[in-house]
Amino acid sequence: MSDYVIETEQLSRSFGRKRALNALSLRVPRGRIHAIVGANGAGKSTLFRVLLGFLPPSDGASRVLGRDSQALTPEHRGRIGFVNEEHTLPGWMSAEAVTAMQRRHYPRWNEAMYRHVLGHYHVLPHQKISQLSRGERAGLNLALALAQSPELLILDEPTLGLDVVAKRAFLQALLDSNATEHCTVIYCSHQMEEIERLADNLIILERGELRHMSSPEDFCERIRHWVADIPFRAPDHADVPGLLLAQKIDQLYHYTVLDQAEDFGAFLRAQGARYVQSMPVSLDSAVNGFLAKNHIAPAA
Amino acid sequence: MARQQALMIDIATGDVRPISKQIVDAVRLKVATGELTPGWQLPSVRGLAQQLTINPNTVAKAYAELTAEGWLESRPGLGLFVATPRQRLSPRERERRLDDAIQRFVHDVVSLDYPADTVLARLGDELRALATRKSA
Secondary structure (H helix, E strand, C coil): CCCEEEEEEEEEEEECCEEEEEEEEEEEEEHHHHHHHHCCCCCCHHHHHHHEEECCCCEEEEEEEEEHHCCCCHHCCEEEEEEECCCCCCCCCHHHHHHHHHHCCCCCHHHHHHHHHCCCCCCCCEEEEHCHHHHHHHHHHHHHHHHHCCEEEEEEEECCCCCCHHHHHHHHHHEEECCHCCCCEEEEEECHHHHHHHCEEEEEECCCEEEEEHHHHHHCCCCCEEEEEECCCCCCCCCCCCCCEEECCCECCCEEEECCCHHHHHHHHHHHEEEEEECCCCHHHHHHHHCCCHHHHHHH | CCCCCCCCCCCCCCCCCCCHHHHHHHHHHHHHHCCCCCCCCCCCCHHHHHCCCCCCCHHHHHHHHHHHCCEEEEEEECEEEECCCCCCCCCCHHHHHHHHHHHHHHHHHHHHCCCCHHHHHHHHHHHHHHHHHHHH
């Protein structure tokens, strides 16, 4: 058994001239909850489609649960649970009909798990899928995916478009299921709150490339927010080491920087700062700063 | 059967402190103020994770840190319990932390422009109130 649930090697996929995946080499270890974060167009959806064998790569290779993505059998696919934001289930079918279909389809069906997860929701067996709320559809989808006893569960923005209550219910149902005792969870989301609550490991993709992978805490420690009072000319952005974000607010210069130790303060003083202060940042600010690197505001 | 004590804490996302650190800080405070009674059992890892809607590994990490620092003790097969207080820091580290805390306090207070006697009296009141709560 492979130690990695997902392995990609120099994986590329282009659509016309656009590169959705750019020589991506990613290895996701077995177990725990891994969050994948990236701006829109970072290549997450393409990555999943290639991983699950729905789309061939332009170059490179990918393996999922130790097997080449392009050679997955139905038996292998059955070991992968997938929940996406659309919650696409046939609207004309009743909840019990969909469930009966899935129950027949997956040999490792776990009825107790299905009932347990769905216990978080008020879904009646005879209700048509189209009559369920978005939150209930998400819950039903999660129950179906977990009941197939997957080794790998991919949740692709599962709470997108859900209200606060439904979001929380989804997280509770997921955590309460003890899913991580049986499978590896990949959780894609833009919701930093959810990532903070769930993720053991944070994977950041940008323009089809792997930009970072570590625990969320270790990631936050790479980034720090500095404020300096520079009475004369502030340094050019290009000269500021590790700069992610720069802003002039009132008379003070704010810098969010990456991988800079305490000597960044000495740098600012050398640039004429009368005083400098620094503070750690939240995960939300850290990820935003990291992804905003190429959107630096104009010099004041 | 040991008595289990509820852990009345909440966590905030979007904070500069990671969630595990927030749990560590909250438990330390509750032990230090006597709100958590030595010998009582804490919620299980899964229980607290459920209560806070967070990953159980985050709770496990916080509990491990608290246990390593001597705030909690693990009784194999039974769970985690509030430890009987003892001095957890070396004399030097203890001295250093006291120094830091006093410096921070002085910095905050100096700009308020109160006479030193007033500040000391207020501080004394607070510390005595804490001691009463602890012995109660």
